[in-house]
Amino acid sequence: MNSVSPSPSADSARPADPARPASGVVAPPSLTDREPHVPPERLVAEMVPPPRFDAVRFGTYVPDPDRPSQSEAVQVLRSFAGGLGAKRTGHDRKRWFRRRAAHPGTDGPRGVYLDGGYGVGKTHLLASLWHATDAPAERKAFGTFVELTNLVGALGFQQTVRTLGEHRLLCIDEFELDDPGDTVLVSSLLSRLVDEGVALAATSNTLPGKLGEGRFAAADFLREIQGLSAHFRALRIDGEDYRHRGLPAAPAPLPEDEVVRTAHRTPAASLDGFDALLRHLSRVHPSRYGALVDGLGAVCLTGVCPVPDQSTALRLVVLADRLYDRELPVLASGAPFDALFAPEMLEGGYRKKYFRAISRLTALARDGERLAAL
Structure with missing residues (x-):
């Protein structure tokens, strides 16, 4: 699997990403650094x-x-x-x-x-x-x-x-x-x-x-x-x-510093800022989202927020499916997963896809909560 590192000039043009550690600290892998190639x-x-x-x-x-x-x-x-x-x-x-x-x-x-x-x-x-x-x-x-x-x-x-x-x-x-x-x-x-x-x-x-x-x-x-x-x-x-039959309510988002700490101490956990990940998904074909998370043990996200548009939302649905298929715990700070999609999205033609994504991400967040408590 190939990866592409951003140039120093590109880094300086971006606002600081809280998911990225200070210089000299070994970082967990980032999904945004992955450019998977999947042969037919x-x-x-x-x-x-x-x-x-x-x-x-x-x-x-x-x-x-x-x-x-x-x-x-x-x-x-x-x-x-x-x-x-x-x-x-x-x-x-x-x-x-x-x-x-x-x-x-x-x-x-x-x-x-x-x-x-x-x-x-x-x-x-x-x-x-x-x-x-x-x-x-x-x-x-x-x-x-x-x-x-x-x-x-x-x-x-x-x-x-x-x-x-x-x-x-x-x-x-x-x-x-x-x-x-x-x-x-x-x-x-x-x-x-x-x-x-x-x-x-x-x-x-x-x-x-x-x-x-x-x-x-x-x-x-x-x-x-x-x-x-x-x-x-x-x-x-x-x-x-x-997935929610007889279970307690979905876990609340974690504090950002707890997400980052867990990513650093969990083998094969990835760590990404949510906005940066959404931008990266727009450059990776959905057929490659499974390869994007190959080899990971957990996915850690900071700054989760409502998705800005329907195209972004549908890409996130595919990623949620691939994470769920692979049983990857998800740890996240920011907005809760049931706030990912705007009310008009949840009332539109793709509402069933969005509810499925919320359901699956919530189940994975429960796994992530247990991982953070270790």
């Missing part, structure tokens, strides 16, 4: 469940007894995984998938779509499906919607179809359509993959027929959206956010 082959190889979900299985999912939709989702996905177990290749495999449905023995969509609020365990179930499917790791893929579109950008459309077309299962987490271009791209890609016999599974906070709503003129792309919806059987999962 790594994008493909990393399409597996993230480390947080390495050990999850259907048996480790604990349904809320007051929410029967959770137990139903487990049963449907177990059945779906069982229908993918036979090892078939070539023409026979394609014919089998064309007549096989999401529910063995029925006709209909060749995919399942888990819809529900943040924190009800959708990613846990999606990763459990990946693990339960009897296929080599190189014949099943797991990635976020952003990672899938990034893969198309890196490989090109036809090569992505050839690469994923040999898979038995494609799992897409956090399925969202943020612009018309993504709508057409993903609709075309999934149609081609279904024709190749690939089974689909996805999670989202939005029903497939409602994708894009509130973010662009979805009515203008109704055909594409309906085409996407036709690939899936939608399963609604109700429930409250398990």
Whole structure:
């Protein structure tokens, strides 16, 4: 991984960053000094469940007894995984998938779509499906919607179809359509993959027929959206956010000097000023945010404040997802995480993404609070 050090003249032009120590003091690593390069082959190889979900299985999912939709989702996905177990290749495999449905023995969509609020365990179930499917790791893929579109950008459309077309299962987490271009791209890609016999599974906070709503003129792309919806059987999962179920309120931000001290004494902890980090994220493609935090043991931030605009907010959402995937404790001073996004953002078309980011950062802040207390 390469890093770029700022020139002395650039340093002198900036206001002092409290996250950077005085001259002569060994500093923790800074995310703003990292310029990760991610080759296309790594994008493909990393399409597996993230480390947080390495050990999850259907048996480790604990349904809320007051929410029967959770137990139903487990049963449907177990059945779906069982229908993918036979090892078939070539023409026979394609014919089998064309007549096989999401529910063995029925006709209909060749995919399942888990819809529900943040924190009800959708990613846990999606990763459990990946693990339960009897296929080599190189014949099943797991990635976020952003990672899938990034893969198309890196490989090109036809090569992505050839690469994923040999898979038995494609799992897409956090399925969202943020612009018309993504709508057409993903609709075309999934149609081609279904024709190749690939089974689909996805999670989202939005029903497939409602994708894009509130973010662009979805009515203008109704055909594409309906085409996407036709690939899936939608399963609604109700429930409250398990990350905060029965837990105390989110921890208050830490004093800045405590964040800095913890960063210096914690192995592999990074330390950054929040404003500087947001500027750096604008120069790093979101597909590289996972590589940006490679090798870290914790992320320490000073001066957290509300994000200034929607583009910045959406980049922060992706970073929060990558931190959560890797179970990296977050220690922060400044504003609390539930004040990151302005009220108008939390009422707009991306509100579900913002609430997910708040939920995940809050969970990581609890881990950070425990780390600071050591």
